[in-house]
Amino acid sequence: MEDKQDISRQKRKSRWVMPDTYVILFLVLLVAYIATYIIPSGSFERENVDGVEKVIPDTYQSTDGNSLGFLDFFNAIQTGMVESADIIFLILFTGGMFEIIERSGALKGVINQAVRLTRGNEFWLIASVSTIFALIGAVGAVANAVIAFVMVGVIIARALKLDPIVAAAITFGSNFVGFSVGFLNPYTVGIAQDIAGLPIFSGLLFRIIIFILMLSLTIAYIWRYAKKIIENPELSIVGTYEATNETDSLNAPFTKRHQLILIFVALCLSFFVYGSIQLEWTINHMSAFFVFIALGSGIIAGMHFNTLAETFLHGAKNLIYGALVVGLARSVIVILEEAMIIDTIVYALSVPLENLIPVFSAIGMFISNSLLNFLVNSGSGQAMIAMPLLTPLADMIGVTRQVAVQSYQFGDGLTNLIFPTSGILMASLAVAKVPYTKWLKWVFPLFLVWLVIAIIALIIGVLIQWGPM
Template identity: 30%
Template structure:
């Protein structure tokens, strides 16, 4: 008899699409009246204007088209997840070219020799760096290239793929959780709430510091146990398979770190430096980042002495390796498409509005947090959730005598906690697919941490309310 196994990411996401489609038959359709917010450059809902509309239940055709619409909506000509999916494919090609030169294997061997006995300190250092990216500019999709850079290093050091995924997902995630100046969360939410984004930054900095310490301790504790007792790894059954997959030289002689390979590694790292600068300083997004990885692939292939056929074959094969990740991203976006087309997104927001109206101050901010948690499952985009909820929720805070900056903090911390594990996020599911970490294994790792971070948030929000005049 075949043993039962946890469904793949594709099955989980498609099942969620079906469930959301069923909800469009059961939940009343409704919409808020919207108005253009010039500073945000988009339509935002107006509090108190919710009204029911004719239902648009999603049927079989809508369900099967959802994964396609998750990439590109032909009815509105709107790009959904296609740009991110193409970015992932270009990353795959880029990394395959670099790996083909032997530079990564040689660099890993050299780094492990230099760090012998001190590998554990990579964890807090990298988590701090990723968290800064999260709190400053909402680092999310930009983390995807780092998986195939970090996974071989951590596995060669005696850790597992869960540890590598946690450094990236939890590191950047705790930064987004306590966003300070993140333009895609704090700034957009504050603007939609009608307040300066600097309001409440003291509490957010305190939550960032406390959350970062908790997350680093949590990941290091797991990593230390795995290194001492490899069989206790959540992916112990995949240990040898992952070593062969991520360490091309596991059963071969390690290539020498020649001058040519040193130049390639410098170009490799320079690519990431340019990407970070482009995103944070020049407003780059997926198209320009994809072009960057394509150009640097060509440069590295030339430096590595690859001929045209070898380069193109390697690049295409590398892109093919990450095709499954690209598909996960599109399917995840399809969930939001079905919910919006079924006209039930605003209905959930209206129910939330009714649930918190007139509550006492501490109860108001805590219930607000849980409502944002629920909505975050269906709207994993922080900027999308901010524009959807803040124009409605922020005015309600005035009636409960709660500062609007606390509503912003409740929104971003709820979104941050959920984005540690939500299956509707292409970044989460895509990252886990690259790291070859089954979703149920990731849940076993991260749910206790999410509970701890939730308790920290509730304490911080309650304290923030009580300290107000």
């Protein structure tokens, strides 16, 4: 009888699973709708400075807000999707572009080339692969798709007789070094700067310096652990791999055509950075440019025109989940704006931060975004929720908008290393076969190092009045 009760209890426990991101965002939307009946309406006066609308501090006043009906709740979802159309299509087109590049074999080819060139020197092998994944994370290339590349880390770790933690660290872990800084990431920094009224990818130099520091310390941390295992396999937290003939898969070719594709993509992205800074290109220009890169890469790869179209659509389809998250997240702001309570929320947030020096206010922004990431771990989705709040808040408390963007970026990126609500983390660990508790034990000291670097960077950003640059 007791055994049956235990089984019944276990079944009840196993039924609970972490809610999907869409479920969480829908609940957030519902809370926002209910809040419109509780939070009073109000607004700040605003002024236009150099084409950018800014909040004027100490001008908050209560106003008569709009009363939202039942259908307004569901209309907000449609409105959120429409208002986010430029970002949604940016994400879909980016997925199509990188699917063509990945299908051409160029991405895998350059990784395999790096492995071959450093074979026999474990440090440079780990450092080179970690750097590649960090760079593609910094440009937002495979933030979600990194799950598929964790197997590359597994193959490398097997070749070196290392363990699954190293496999996850040099792929997923390194990828999120770049993602957390995101100096050329259109999904996070690009969207956040667009909302904040900043030039796209401005502040590039300071972010690159932060990236180099974080990457260097991360590689050192991974190598310290890997070296211990090489010298004594029993020090592995999860047990080492045995070498297998899977290492033969590293002999995939890296052809002249692959090189041409990567050179073409690099030149195009470099020109886009120039265009966004000098020609004031927007997210719409970026979407158009990504279609151009996709077509060019497919042509260089020798794809048939039907194959090119199918591949592009397949890549776009893979990112529909992440793209529509943006629209649903935007619907939360639509509700708050229509009820005219968003300025009231900003005012309430500013009251405790107003009495703090700007340095601590920036850290407070970072902490609040880190907590938000536990619930909304979509980078672009979180940008749509957080930045409309952080932008006027930054104006009021004397923090530059560039610092506000990076506070959001750190908050969104760093905690993906430890929060179990991150689907990318849990899926990557599943591919590498690393238990979450073992990963947390290994990665937490590294996370603390990242945390310190992030706080120092924000402090410096406040002190130097970090602007567009």
